[in-house]
Amino acid sequence: MQAISLQRQWTNKQALLLVSACLAFGIAGGWFTRGFQKTSDPPVAQPRAAVTKSASSATSQASPSTAAPLKEMADKQAASLLAKLNADPTDPDTLSSIGNLYYDAQQYTIAIDYYNRALQSRPSDASVRTDMATAWWYLGNADEAIAQFNRALADAPTNPNTLFNLGLVKWQGKHDGAAAIALWKKLLASNPNYEQKDKVLQMLSDVEKQIGSTKR
Template identity: 30%
Template structure:
């Protein structure tokens, strides 16, 4: 079982920068992480709890294959499906994680952690519409889960046809629960910046500076805001 922790990652986008990722937890606690980007990268903060892509703390190739084989041989074994999904995360095969998390959900359709982590797997597979729908199912069960609502907001930012208004709505919803939620503030700054709303981006960045003055994303976020209207 893997403890939550925040890790820095990159994701392809228009703004350049870094993205805070997160670890896959023991009982598949909460979120997923974002895969590494290339060239131009977007700065956004992601809540803790996501699986760590590139974390090689997992087992050997034989152990990974054994877990996958066991899950396929025992399709009604919930724990085996979860273990196989974790293994697929370790080898950065998010589509495989989706496969086993979907099967796990068939076994325990109301298990909250499984729903959240299925959404995470969709997210990491760049299937943002599916991630959106699945995060919404989780929010129906736990409306006060700020991390899940933050992830939901990110699905609107990262999809091929972004919907910044919906992203802003969800991120503001998270901030209503916790005005100092670092990732929500960071992501809201990104959403306003990508929307071209310099005034609100600047105001949100000021809130981030107050909440976390040493945040490593601040300088890049400020730079991106200053570029609004230059292109």
């Protein structure tokens, strides 16, 4: 089965910082590639931006040799945001921004904690919930990921990253190709200019062929 990445939104500055850090640690080849587009901090994240990471295995935490430096990088980048959080501990934008830093450093458990806190203040933020769901997937919990994706869709039924990612988890985590096809067709119908359209069309073709071969 082809490994496809889940999607998360990034700002140009975040993407460039991550690329620089990954090159410094010698792990750029194993990290995400994300769409470099300007957005307001949503929700992806997310809405925030699009990220891609191999999802051939649901458990994709950083290796022991890279986890410590990545966490250290995230801790340093989060310092100013944590200081800001002291003034307003429930600010959802600051909480989700901190969560994004730890998500990007593959510190998914920490990221989920901050996303949860952000959602307590702004529960209808579909982008942040989508990022949190994706973090659950990378921790190996497909069921919780699906539950959170579905909650995000209840608030934003046509959120393209949510539809994209839920389709992938249905396909790769639950082997439910029919559900993935339905989600991706809904994505394309509701977001005809989706920037990952070619990828979605290719995935649709792959899953349809896979389903066809199993029926023979």
